[in-house]
Amino acid sequence: MHQYDRLQRILTGKPFHYTVMFFIVASIAAVIGSSFETMRPYRHLLFGINYLASFVFLVEYVLRIVAAPARYPGRSPFRARVRYLFSFYGAVDFVAVLPFLLVYLFKDTPSVHIITLAYIFIVFKLIRHSRSFRFIGEVLSAVREELVTAYTACGIMVCFSAILMYYIERNAQPEAFANIGDGLWWSIVAFTTVGYGDIYPITPLGKLLSSLISLIGIAMIAIPTGIISSSFINLLQQKNKKE
DSSP states (O other): OHHHHHHHHHHHSHHHHHHHHHHHHHHHHHHHHHTSGGGGGGHHHHHHHHHHHHHHHHHHHHHHHHHHHHHSTTSOHHHHHHHHHTSHHHHHHHHHHHHHHHTTTTTTSTHHHHHHGGGGGGGGHHHHHOHHHHHHHHHHHHTHHHHHHHHHHHHHHHHHHHHHHHHHHTTTOTTTTSSHHHHHHHHHHHHTTOOOOSSOOOSHHHHHHHHHHHHHHHHHHHHHHHHHHHHHHHHHHHHHHHO
16 A cells, blocks of 8 residues: 555645646647637647647546555555546546547547547646635535525526516517527526627516516525635635634
């Protein structure tokens, strides 16, 4: 078990941490740069950066599989590795290495565009290597039950208003409210007070419902915001006391 512990210390050490962080940022920057037409002459260079980063992620992935028994000490080596493979971070690490493993197999096929989409999931690797992202995760985890309750209430209100608005407006404007899905889109836009203006009620009853939903949405969206803010402040105070 000692060799696993030493490997785990390497994986959690600062040199390894900053090396992986560098390649994460470089890969994200390369993906962003490749979307600009002015960067077309440098597409091969940007692809090379992504490919090198994927190789680094592959090495990290293999090392984390090997060191999994040190991360889950109460399990056998096999069970610990299976636990890592099917964990959130294990899934993110696996997706991050897919371009390295598959891009040359499908280089001249339309599937290569789907494979390169895996690069966008590299953003999620920042969660492990960024202290700020980990702190946000702790904040959300501390109030997950309260957030589930709040968002469930919001979902019920959105669905109710979507169905009601569909039956109110479908005869007045059948093209805009062709089905309840259109009503759901309107309800989400109105509930969050975004107001795109592509779908809106024209009947007096529909306008009244829209006004009520917008007012209710302002109040109900503030509930999870307040819950998260309160958790954020509490965890900050706890960390300050420990320090």
